[in-house]
Amino acid sequence: MLKRSVSDKLMVLKKHKKNTTDTQSVKNVKKNRFLITINVNGSAGPVRFMVNEDDVVAGVIDTILKAYARVGRLPVLGSDVNNFLLYQANAVFEALDPWARIGSNGARNFVLHKKSLPQITKGMSEMIPQKRGGSSKNWINRSLSLMILFH
Known part of the structure; x- marks a missing residue:
């Protein structure tokens, strides 16, 4: 029978401990994230970024406005979330509820309109x-x- 030294035993314990904490942290961090594309009226191109499935539409609009302003794109939109509506790209007839979850409708392409x-x-x-x-x-x-x- 082979005897292990103290250092070998510590290495095995550390490795075992590391494996269990890695799987636990992955379980805690893993959320459903996906890439969305948002076309802004009057803008040269779409804005793309990652969102959590549980994010609310108003929070996504706020993120869009901040990202749009940070890059310095035109036209200048402002920062008030209440002045904007978010629509699905394929269904522009009805705006999304600001308190609905962005992942609830399954869409990945959106259009941002300023309220008139x-x-x-x-x-x-x-x-x-x-x-x-x-x-x-x-x-x-x-x-x-x-x-x-x-x-």
Whole structure:
């Protein structure tokens, strides 16, 4: 029977310990990640990055806006997540729910649209009181407040 030295026993223990902790850490870190492609209206090309399957749509939009701004792409989009809607590339009719999980629909290609502000119609413009001699800044503030009121 062969006797092992103390150093051999320690090496075997370390190797065994290392193997068990590696498998445990892989189990803890392993999540479903996938690559998504997002086309931004008016941009020269798509933005691609990795997301977790459990990430919410609002968080993905926030990540898109930060990555887009960091690179300095045009047009400048801003940073407010509430001003944007994310659509599946093959179904542009209905925007994704901001609190839905990005991996729930199985799509990997998306389109980012900026929400449009409500347009002033002729009927609305007639409702705006017309003052003579007022500044254009006051007129714009009144117009915006009426747009918000009717929206």
